[in-house]
Amino acid sequence: MPCSKQSQAKLHPQGPQRLQLQISHKEKVQKSNMASVSVPPAEILLSKRVQEMVLTGEEPLGPYLCRDEDEGINEGEKDDHPIPTVDIGCFEPGKWSTEESRRELEKLKSALSTWGCFQAIGHGIPSPFLKKLRRVGREFFQQPMDEKNKYAKTVTEFQGYGADPVPEQGQSLDWSDRIFIDLVPEDQRNYKFWPQNPASFKKTLEEYAEEMKRVTYTISKSMARSLNLDESCFLTQFGDRAQYQARFNYYSPCTRPDHVLGLKAHADGSGYTVIVQDEPGLQILSDGKWCTVPQNTNNALIVLMGDQMEIMSNGVFKSPVHRVVSDSEKDRMSVAVFYTPEVGREIGPEEGLVSEEGRRVFGRVRDYADVHWGYYQKGMRALHTVSL
Template sequence: MEAHEELRREIGDGSGSAVNAPVVLDNVETLSSKKLKEIPHYYLQPRETENDLVEVVDNAFLIPVIDMTKLLDQHSSGHRDELARLHSACRDWGFFQLINHGVPEEIVEKMKIDTEEFFQLPLEKKKAYAQLPNGFEGYGQAFVFSEEQKLDWVDRLFLDVRHITKRNVRFWPTHPTSFRENLDKYSLEMQKLTICLLKFMSRNLGLDAETFTSMFEEGSQGVRLNLYPPCMQANKVMGLSPHSDVNGLSLAVQVNDVQGLQVKKNGKWVPVKPVPGAFIVNIGDLIEIMTNGEYKSVEHRVVVNSKKHRLSIGAFLSPDFKTIIGPVPGLVKQNGPNYKSIIFEDYLEQVYRNKKINSKSLIDQMKLEK
């Protein structure tokens, strides 16, 4: 991660000049507790976004649900059907809920408890793990560089959870005392589950089972704990702006019972109603590139509740930083590749230069003109 912190310092404000002094803003939880009648302008969404928040399709679509036990049992009568459902979910939705995934319930529940306890800490204790100027890891908001930009209504703790020798433990909370041990166990399970899913995806695409896993087994992983505080003017703010994930595969779990995640389907926003015990899995930009567009990353967003806070945990799996990302040869048809090839480290540089993950703008830059 040290190399990437240096990269961010070199990038500065994106113009080649030195990094500007960081913009210091109140955390969202503090703003929420004040029950402000006027929301700071940098959190107010444009009018068209405010109108869009009410245009949600509720019952027309249901996010696919995939049963891992059926995928694993090659001798079951439902094995082939479940493989087909997984393929359809990755191709037509880019999102699905995974049940019977095999991750011990105790590990998930302990991570949920620690997430709640961390965000319940006094602000000064949480600030001990604050992001460094122009950094990405730690407690705070990412890509804050101007009071003129539109910010998301969320407080988060983002951690790089690669191998222990490569971690910057300065950002790893010591309270609750069980946090580090529980996150270790949780992230290991996320890695194992991702590798398993990638094998089935490779098989569905007619590829060798190790095609994707060979790139992800020694890859990187980020875990993000999210707190979306309530907002009295919830229709004027956004918990997480519409975007597709820039990584390979994402696995999320909702900590409490407050909904907010929405997926874009056929131009409409579809609420995700979590299935108890399930992980919400979505395809990231890197998988779209690798599959030459057969599986597509999908825009999603988080809306805010006017009365209750929402908590979630996201795990984001990616290849090693030196991996070359590009369409897998076995999936390139007669018309050739649809996307450029790039070293993952250079791809991340584009993320930092853009300074904001917006819609699918980054994947659009990777598309080749035909």
């Protein structure tokens, strides 16, 4: 979702489509009545953290309520088709020729060409370390506001503690707080945004950055192999100075989970995104239905394709629309790492896929994440800007 430095399944790159959903007449009346209440504009609301609003007993009003064209949040959910699981441990050097590896490679291609995501197991990151990562994130968000605000960002910045910059008029705000940090390249780190408390935050995040470089190296090569391409082709497109950006997300309990989203529907503008979560809440749009990613019980990483992988794969891999629902009782914490091509690098469909399929679905583009962000602020997708 970040720039560089949706919703029915009918969304496609042929036009600047809004992430529109249908809403019941009853809900429209309810929202119309609420609209008559005087509420602060988004700029004022963003000056207060969601956690702060919850502590003072404030109700989510105005910009936090989903737009009129959005559907009843709980409508259309399904859980009968679990998110595919792939054992990426089978893709380690020396294992490519095994039957198990070939089977997992087929599962990977199927998952990314249908769902656009998968749950990665066998990644080699110890379960205690992932628990520690989630713990230091929670410990940061549990600190007093004065401590957290030492790392606050302004409404125009990406790095730091707070919320996304103010969206365009008419777009709903997310019921969540977050801290956004540039990880890689290391010389681009701005440590003034790295919390000093808890004391283990910095070291834990630095270690996780190294793990992410290793995991994305394996995933990128595996995706290429699944398409019968040179295994380094996607790594080459990402470049030697590919970006890794971390976002710790804290979703407070919400008194209006039927009208307020923790994170509004969207597709990522990254190459792909790797997520660690504790409680359920993340939902993927598949076949017009919202599918909940289950609670993490097997140490899995959730891997979501971004628009740039859809472009590089010439449309074979899909960038899924996803969102996070709110909960009236439970809070939730997740850590997302966005893996994005280096700044200024031009990407495009792999030529081997263009010749195989007989047509080029997308053109070439530079700094697509910046293009994506402009459309995201409007509640729209940006793939049409590079569609041929």
